[in-house]
Amino acid sequence: MCFSLGTRPVPDATGLELTAQELREADPGSILATDYHRDRATLIADPAHVQPVLEHLHAKGYTFLASLHGCDYYPEEPRLGVLYELLDMYNVDRITVKARLYSGTPRIASVVGLFPGADFPEREVYDMFGVVFDGHPDLRRILMPEDYQGFPQRRDFPTGGEPVLFTYNEENSYGKWQ
Amino acid sequence: MAVTLTEDYRKREESITLAQETVHADEGEGPSRELLTLNIGPHHPSTHGVLRLLATLEGEVVRDIKPIVGYVHTGIEKTAEDKAYWKVIPVVERMDYVSYYFNAMAFCGAVEELLGVEVPPRAQYLRVIHLELNRIASHLVWLGTSALDLGAISPFWYCFRERETILDLFEFSSGQRMHTRYFQVGGVMEDIPRGFAEKVSAFVKGMPARADQYADLLEKNQIVLQRLHGTAPLDEQTLLGLGVTGPLLRATGNPWDLRKAAPYCSYDHFDFKIPVGTAGDNYDRYRVRHAELYESVKIIEQALAGLPEGPHITPDRKVSLPPRHELATSMEALIHHFKLVTEGFRVPPGEAYYPIEGPRGELGCFVRADGSAKPARVHMRDPSFVNLQALAPMVKDGYIADLIATLAMLDPILGGIDR
Numbered sequence: 001m002c003f004s005l006g007t008r009p010v011p012d013a014t015g016l017e018l019t020a021q022e023l024r025e026a027d028p029g030s031i032l033a034t035d036y037h038r039d040r041a042t043l044i045a046d047p048a049h050v051q052p053v054l055e056h057l058h059a060k061g062y063t064f065l066a067s068l069h070g071c072d073y074y075p076e077e078p079r080l081g082v083l084y085e086l087l088d089m090y091n092v093d094r095i096t097v098k099a100r101l102y103s104g105t106p107r108i109a110s111v112v113g114l115f116p117g118a119d120f121p122e123r124e125v126y127d128m129f130g131v132v133f134d135g136h137p138d139l140r141r142i143l144m145p146e147d148y149q150g151f152p153q154r155r156d157f158p159t160g161g162e163p164v165l166f167t168y169n170e171e172n173s174y175g176k177w178q
Numbered sequence: 179m180a181v182t183l184t185e186d187y188r189k190r191e192e193s194i195t196l197a198q199e200t201v202h203a204d205e206g207e208g209p210s211r212e213l214l215t216l217n218i219g220p221h222h223p224s225t226h227g228v229l230r231l232l233a234t235l236e237g238e239v240v241r242d243i244k245p246i247v248g249y250v251h252t253g254i255e256k257t258a259e260d261k262a263y264w265k266v267i268p269v270v271e272r273m274d275y276v277s278y279y280f281n282a283m284a285f286c287g288a289v290e291e292l293l294g295v296e297v298p299p300r301a302q303y304l305r306v307i308h309l310e311l312n313r314i315a316s317h318l319v320w321l322g323t324s325a326l327d328l329g330a331i332s333p334f335w336y337c338f339r340e341r342e343t344i345l346d347l348f349e350f351s352s353g354q355r356m357h358t359r360y361f362q363v364g365g366v367m368e369d370i371p372r373g374f375a376e377k378v379s380a381f382v383k384g385m386p387a388r389a390d391q392y393a394d395l396l397e398k399n400q401i402v403l404q405r406l407h408g409t410a411p412l413d414e415q416t417l418l419g420l421g422v423t424g425p426l427l428r429a430t431g432n433p434w435d436l437r438k439a440a441p442y443c444s445y446d447h448f449d450f451k452i453p454v455g456t457a458g459d460n461y462d463r464y465r466v467r468h469a470e471l472y473e474s475v476k477i478i479e480q481a482l483a484g485l486p487e488g489p490h491i492t493p494d495r496k497v498s499l500p501p502r503h504e505l506a507t508s509m510e511a512l513i514h515h516f517k518l519v520t521e522g523f524r525v526p527p528g529e530a531y532y533p534i535e536g537p538r539g540e541l542g543c544f545v546r547a548d549g550s551a552k553p554a555r556v557h558m559r560d561p562s563f564v565n566l567q568a569l570a571p572m573v574k575d576g577y578i579a580d581l582i583a584t585l586a587m588l589d590p591i592l593g594g595i596d597r
Contacts, residue, residue: 117419155259
């Protein structure tokens, strides 16, 4: 009996390179780098090419978008990351596509057309990191209030410091109730 | 300033497009064609928490629905970035507050993967026992409250009676009834106390008969059957496109379950089945979850019978606290204890995504480590959040009464959605 942490099936390092090569041949400049670390296969894609890359992987069998999330690599630049965790349910295989964006005007193409389930996660990444998804049908804040300013999951966004609303400070506080 | 902000808020609130399908202009706007926007929630007993739904109705028919979430957003992912790894466990447990062991498992799994720590067999089995007890408790909360939404009060009391027993078991093993912080990176906090295995055995022995009783209460009730049979079906491909997993997907006949597909935590040692449905309607969703109660019982029985001997947490002193008695005799143990309690352990830089099968579907935890003792990013891919997207296609062009039943069968936990 083997007591392993669990077998996390991902393509091996060679398989990842082959996939990257295939994508580069289909669309030169789409894959900037690959990363294979502790059984996690990551394709680092050019944000401008992320949609064709995902389409190619979708056609290859990675038809299920398990998760889409943002990550802030502050103080590195390009600072923001959008990660797509793809899953091939037939071969039980996972691959990650990562696109790094500059923090000035982070824009990336929406993949809602390809994966309808990306709707809420893209709204969450917009809400928390300020990444604008071009072509998203309804890009609004989802977890924070509509009139909230700032993107709270960014690493340089401070925790705390939001004043509690009392009668004495209601005039110069956020969100006075009429 | 405050005034403008509030006005702005009203404007934005009004800017939400209520319906994609507007009134059919060519057919006129008679009383039968008029659309009504109805706000349901956020404080409504059948929304299973603080979920707000903007429903666009044409008579009794739902033409469009917009879920509005975020009312219990507490910024747990942000809070986690300010805490040492082992102090993150209590906060992530509070995300999906009904299935807290699963949140802890996903987070610990991701950190263990980054550290490369081996979890001892006994700890893996103890985790399985607690995870499956938690799955039963979570399904019981779902079953009781869903029956309540359908107008049946009695099943609620019976379900919560068994859930109470499970919470007592959790209290016995960890000292807490909910949010137990029992799972630690590298294993579990403590070995189970003497008598725990017997109590769990007694519980799982009685549980199948209890589950039969719930079925008798519900499945011989014509009102329940009429409200569930054939309502709000959604096909497998649409669900997959929307990222839906768990019992909702299995109700359409797709036996996707990570415990079988990509076994973690020794799940491959146990013999159990994956219940699936056929039609993918509300009745199948109910049946799949109900059948899972029996399968969880089977897993717990096998894990108790085959519980290996050995340590309950990794002996790696850089990650787990040394036993109390060592502190009196070993200087090194004292140093390790001090380092772990003050700073915590450092995790080498890297990223990990650790998916497990929660009671509602794939629960994945993404952790990015930057080499310090605090995570640089913790993200939970919560199944409730993703599955909620399937609500609109499910209930569209159905009756509003079916909406309540469908929401109940969707089983969203708002703590997990809003985090």
